[in-house]
Amino acid sequence: MSRFTKYNRYNAPQESLPHLDKAQELHGFLPNLLGYMAESPSLLGSYLFLSEQVNHTDLTQTERQVVLMTVNRFHECRYCMAGHSQFSEAHGVDMEVIDAIRDDRPLSNPKFVVLRNFTLKLVEARGVVSQALVSDFFNAGYSRRNALEVIALIALKTMSNYTNHLVGTDLDGFAMNQRWVPVNER
Known part of the structure; x- marks a missing residue:
């Protein structure tokens, strides 16, 4: 309780x-x-x-959701994964992108692959990443501004993911049909 x-x-x-x-x-x-x-x-x-x-970054809605859902998945936040899945679908994010992140499968869009990898490595390494990773990010067409915007998105998700884990937040009704369970628990 x-x-x-x-x-x-x-x-x-x-x-x-x-x-x-x-x-x-x-x-x-x-x-x-x-x-x-x-x-x-x-x-x-x-x-x-x-x-x-x-919501005012240079990243597209889909790119923001790639970052947010990647962090949710890394932190295994069921509440946020369900909520962002529902939100993404309602705002026109391709279901292939949503499902790939939810199920930890490869993305088909090469630019999203780089964004997801950049985000994941930033979170895993607590911001200490290689210059090769940063170069890959820039070579994919992202900017220095975008790199810093990814950090803001990670900070946002860290606040919500940690809160949800600490308090045991129940899903909101609108997200029930997007319930998510980490792959290792399926």
């Missing part, structure tokens, strides 16, 4: 209320993750701010 409280508009800390109102307006409901994050107004506010900022 979780020792953490999932808050709502009626019982959340006062400092979290503006953030919860913003989340409700943005999503049309209060995602379970954000209800738990409300315990810490600084975490909730930081997460919502960074969520907004990463």
Whole structure:
């Protein structure tokens, strides 16, 4: 049983209320993750701010989802993998991309292969990567700005993935049909 409280508009800390109102307006409901994050107004506010900022990168929607879902998969975050699978599908990301990341299969788009590998190596090595990896990233057509944007996306997912693991967040209803289980548990 979780020792953490999932808050709502009626019982959340006062400092979290503006953030919860913003989340409700943005999503049309209060995602379970954000209800738990409300315990810490600084975490909730930081997460919502960074969520907004990463939507303004030079990376395409599909590229952002490749990064986000790669981090979700690495961290084995069931909540975020299900939510991003549903979100990606609803926003026109090719199901081949979604399924390849979910199932740890190769991607067919060479540029996405490089992006996924770059992201995964950054996470695995905690940012200490080879110049060959960075060169591969640039040679695929990505920029220095994109490299730094990948770091912002990794930071966003680290906040949500770690929170979900710590508190045991249940899936939101909209993501139930995208339930995900790590390959090693199938």
